[in-house]
Amino acid sequence: MRKIFEFIDSCEDLAVELQTELTKRPALSPSVGGEGELDKCLFLEDWLRKHGIDNLERYDAPDPNAKGGVRPNLIASVAGKKAAPCFWIMSHLDVVPAGEAALWNTDPWTAVKKDGRIAGRGVEDDQQGIVSSILAALAFVKLKIQPEYTIKLLFIADEECGSAFGIDWLLKNKRSLFKDGDLVLVPDGGDPAGETIEIAEKTLIWLKAHTKGSQAHAAHPEHGRNACLAGADLILRLRKGLMEKFSARDNLFEPDYSTVEPTKKEANVPNINTIPGDDVFYVDIRALPCYTKREIFDEAERIKHGVEREYGVEIELSIVEGHESQSTSADSPIVKMLSAACKQVLGVKTRLVGIGGNTVGAFLRDEGIDTVVWSTVDCSLHQPNEYCIIKNILSDAKVMAHIAAQK
Ligand SMILES: [Zn+2]
Incomplete structure (x- = not known):
C-alpha cells in the first residue's frame, strides 16, 4: 500500500490536468439544452488508453437528441486476483448547467486552480469521483501491482436528469454486467471529513x-x-x-x-x-x-x-x-471494507446514514447490489463557483485503492 499511496500522492498535476480537460467538455443533458456526454466520454477513453488503462467497454444508450445519437456509458477494467466479486466505482459524466453567469467568479467551463482547490462546473459533481477513481486504478496499472479485486470504473451518463440513459438503462439492457455479490462505491455525495457512508434512502x-x-x-x-x-x-x-x-x-x-x-x-x-x-x-x-x-x-x-x-x-x-428502494445492509462487505479503508487512510471513524432523496444508488440496490455512496466533499455541487479540494481527490483515491487491495 505504501508504494500505491506514494504514487497517488505524486499525481496532483495529473489530477489537475484531468479536471481541466473534463471541465472543458460540458456534458449537459439534451433536456437542459446540451449535447450529452459523448465528447467527454471520447476524451476519457483516449486518455485512459494513453495511460495504460486499455480494457474499455462502451455501452451507448440511444438518444436521438444527443450528439452522435447516443448517451455513452463507459467501463474501464483492471483485472484483480480474485475472479469475483468485482469492485465497481461508479461516477457520472454529465454535469448540471452553470446557472446564473454573474454569480461565478471565474468561467464555469475553465477549471481554475487556486489555494489547493479547483473551481469550475462539475469539478466536484462528479469529476472528483471520476478523477479519484482513475488515480486509484492507475496506481495498480503503473506500478504493475495486481489488485485483489477486479476494479471496474463505471462512468455513466444522465445521472442529473433521471438516469434513463445511464444506470437505469444499463441495468435494464446489460444487467449481466453486474454479478451477485459485486461491491459498488458511488463517490457522488458525502461530507467534508469523509465520515458518512450512505446506505439507504x-x-x-x-x-x-x-x-x-x-x-x-x-x-x-x-x-x-x-x-x-x-x-x-x-x-x-x-x-x-x-x-x-x-x-x-x-x-x-x-x-x-x-x-x-x-x-x-x-x-x-x-x-x-x-x-x-x-x-x-x-x-x-x-x-x-x-x-x-x-x-x-x-x-x-x-x-x-x-x-x-x-x-x-x-x-x-x-x-x-x-x-421505494432497498437499503444496503450495515453488515455488507462493501460497508465494512469502506469503513476499514477510511479508518486506515483518513483516520476517520465512519457512520452510516440514510438520506431523504433519490440517488443513483437506489437503482443498484433495487437489483440487490450492495451500494454505498461516499466521498470527501464540501458539497459545493450545483452551486456557482463549484470547487473541489485537490487533497480530497488524492485521499479518496487512496481509500478506493485500499478497498481494491483488501484481502
Ligand atoms: Zn452527482
Missing part, C-alpha cells in the same frame, strides 16, 4: 391532489363548493394524518422521521372575488423505508374521503413520482 412520493368543487361569486359561497378551502383543509389533514400514522423513528436518517410537506400549488382563479371550483396542489412525502408507497397512498385516500364528505367536493389523488 427514504421512500419518495410526489402526490398530486386535484379538488373539484364548483365556482361561485365570493359574496355567495352557499352557491358554490370552494375547492381552495377543501384543498387547504386536505393539506393540513394529510400532513397531520400521515405523520401520525407513519410515525416511526430511525436515527440512520436526518431528520429521523417521515416528512410530509405541501409544496407546489397550481394557479386557480385569476381574481379575488371568485370562489374557485378547481384546485391543485402537490405534496412531497419522504417516508422511512419501513413504509411502502402503497400503504401511504391508501391512507392518503382514506383522509381524502373525509374532506370530500365535509365539503361536498370530489378529490382525485395521484402519484406523480414515487420510489
Whole structure:
C-alpha cells in the first residue's frame, strides 16, 4: 500500500490536468439544452488508453437528441486476483448547467486552480469521483501491482436528469454486467471529513391532489363548493394524518422521521372575488423505508374521503413520482471494507446514514447490489463557483485503492 499511496500522492498535476480537460467538455443533458456526454466520454477513453488503462467497454444508450445519437456509458477494467466479486466505482459524466453567469467568479467551463482547490462546473459533481477513481486504478496499472479485486470504473451518463440513459438503462439492457455479490462505491455525495457512508434512502412520493368543487361569486359561497378551502383543509389533514400514522423513528436518517410537506400549488382563479371550483396542489412525502408507497397512498385516500364528505367536493389523488428502494445492509462487505479503508487512510471513524432523496444508488440496490455512496466533499455541487479540494481527490483515491487491495 505504501508504494500505491506514494504514487497517488505524486499525481496532483495529473489530477489537475484531468479536471481541466473534463471541465472543458460540458456534458449537459439534451433536456437542459446540451449535447450529452459523448465528447467527454471520447476524451476519457483516449486518455485512459494513453495511460495504460486499455480494457474499455462502451455501452451507448440511444438518444436521438444527443450528439452522435447516443448517451455513452463507459467501463474501464483492471483485472484483480480474485475472479469475483468485482469492485465497481461508479461516477457520472454529465454535469448540471452553470446557472446564473454573474454569480461565478471565474468561467464555469475553465477549471481554475487556486489555494489547493479547483473551481469550475462539475469539478466536484462528479469529476472528483471520476478523477479519484482513475488515480486509484492507475496506481495498480503503473506500478504493475495486481489488485485483489477486479476494479471496474463505471462512468455513466444522465445521472442529473433521471438516469434513463445511464444506470437505469444499463441495468435494464446489460444487467449481466453486474454479478451477485459485486461491491459498488458511488463517490457522488458525502461530507467534508469523509465520515458518512450512505446506505439507504427514504421512500419518495410526489402526490398530486386535484379538488373539484364548483365556482361561485365570493359574496355567495352557499352557491358554490370552494375547492381552495377543501384543498387547504386536505393539506393540513394529510400532513397531520400521515405523520401520525407513519410515525416511526430511525436515527440512520436526518431528520429521523417521515416528512410530509405541501409544496407546489397550481394557479386557480385569476381574481379575488371568485370562489374557485378547481384546485391543485402537490405534496412531497419522504417516508422511512419501513413504509411502502402503497400503504401511504391508501391512507392518503382514506383522509381524502373525509374532506370530500365535509365539503361536498370530489378529490382525485395521484402519484406523480414515487420510489421505494432497498437499503444496503450495515453488515455488507462493501460497508465494512469502506469503513476499514477510511479508518486506515483518513483516520476517520465512519457512520452510516440514510438520506431523504433519490440517488443513483437506489437503482443498484433495487437489483440487490450492495451500494454505498461516499466521498470527501464540501458539497459545493450545483452551486456557482463549484470547487473541489485537490487533497480530497488524492485521499479518496487512496481509500478506493485500499478497498481494491483488501484481502
Ligand atoms: Zn452527482
